[in-house]
Amino acid sequence: MAGTTAPERAGTSKGGGTLYRGDLGMWSWVAHRITGVLTFFFLFAHVLDTALVRVSPDAYDKVIETYKNPIVNLFEVGLVGAVLYHALNGIRVMLVDFWEKGARYQKQMLWAVLGVWVLVMIPGTYYMMVRTVTDLLGGGH
Amino acid sequence: MSELTLAKPRAPRRPAARRSNSELYSWLFMRISGVALVVLVLGHLFIMNILDGGVHRINFGFVAGRWASPFWQMWDLAMLWLAQIHGGNGLRTVINDYARKDATRFWLKVLLYVSMVLIIALGSYVIFTFDPNITD
Numbered sequence: 001m002a003g004t005t006a007p008e009r010a011g012t013s014k015g016g017g018t019l020y021r022g023d024l025g026m027w028s029w030v031a032h033r034i035t036g037v038l039t040f041f042f043l044f045a046h047v048l049d050t051a052l053v054r055v056s057p058d059a060y061d062k063v064i065e066t067y068k069n070p071i072v073n074l075f076e077v078g079l080v081g082a083v084l085y086h087a088l089n090g091i092r093v094m095l096v097d098f099w100e101k102g103a104r105y106q107k108q109m110l111w112a113v114l115g116v117w118v119l120v121m122i123p124g125t126y127y128m129m130v131r132t133v134t135d136l137l138g139g140g141h
Numbered sequence: 142m143s144e145l146t147l148a149k150p151r152a153p154r155r156p157a158a159r160r161s162n163s164e165l166y167s168w169l170f171m172r173i174s175g176v177a178l179v180v181l182v183l184g185h186l187f188i189m190n191i192l193d194g195g196v197h198r199i200n201f202g203f204v205a206g207r208w209a210s211p212f213w214q215m216w217d218l219a220m221l222w223l224a225q226i227h228g229g230n231g232l233r234t235v236i237n238d239y240a241r242k243d244a245t246r247f248w249l250k251v252l253l254y255v256s257m258v259l260i261i262a263l264g265s266y267v268i269f270t271f272d273p274n275i276t277d
Contacts, residue, residue: 037235040228044256047221047264050204054267056275057201067196076196080186087179094172127191 028110032089035082042079073132077125084120088113167230174227181220205273214268221264229257 052060066072092109096102102109190196207213232253240246 036231047260051267061200090175
């Protein structure tokens with residue numbers, strides 16, 4: 001199968017194209033699907049919880065209060081990470097489609113996507129978690 | 142069953158395809174809405190989750206303060222519609238790829254379309270009729 005023969009066949013598959021299946025590019029597509037589907041499901045819940053502002057301030061505040069705990073905070077970091085990957089890789093997909101050299105540089109662009117993702121997620125995670133961690137360690141209010 | 146006229150395999154010229162261009166428009170929509178959503182959603186996540194302590198400062202008063210501004214109302218409305226249609230169209234593709242039986246595919250899509258209409262309608266209703274002085 002393609003996966004095991006990729007190294008020697010890369011760039012020389014029939015038709016003169018390059019091999020995508022089984023290669024890193026395929027996994028970027030798999031990750032794009034998974035992060036997209038997860039975000040769509042989250043969005044369903046998120047519109048329902050925000051709709052509570054139409055019921056009463058108390059109902060909304062009660063539900064939002066349950067989000068202010070360490071476990072949900074971790075999910076929040078996961079959600080931001082998923083959406084950020086989907087956004088960055090989406091830009092890469094558009095460049096592959098519309099930029100004449102996009103397909104040739106798809107792999108380099110994937111490394112750029114992962115690099116930017118790490119660079120944004122390090123400070124992002126810090127700012128999302130700092131309050132929770134301070135509360136946990138401080139023990140106070 | 143009605144008669145289906147098919148061209149012979151080696152017919153010199155096949156009848157013009159009667160397919161629509163809907164998949165092309167769907168592909169184009171994903172890219173146009175994608176560009177808009179990069180700004181709308183990443184901006185939303187940055188403001189809501191990262192600035193000023195993130196979710197810890199969010200409550201009814203915070204929402205009321207934001208939706209007092211037509212700018213943020215329109216931001217949220219555009220984000221709601223584009224994200225639902227972009228995500229719904231993505232899920233349609235996923236269902237088409239993985240559903241094995243026609244009946245499964247049909248019912249999953251019915252479920253998907255119902256949920257999209259429900260979320261877009263509910264979200265738009267809430268943005269347009271939001272009342273900061275609603276009685277507690």
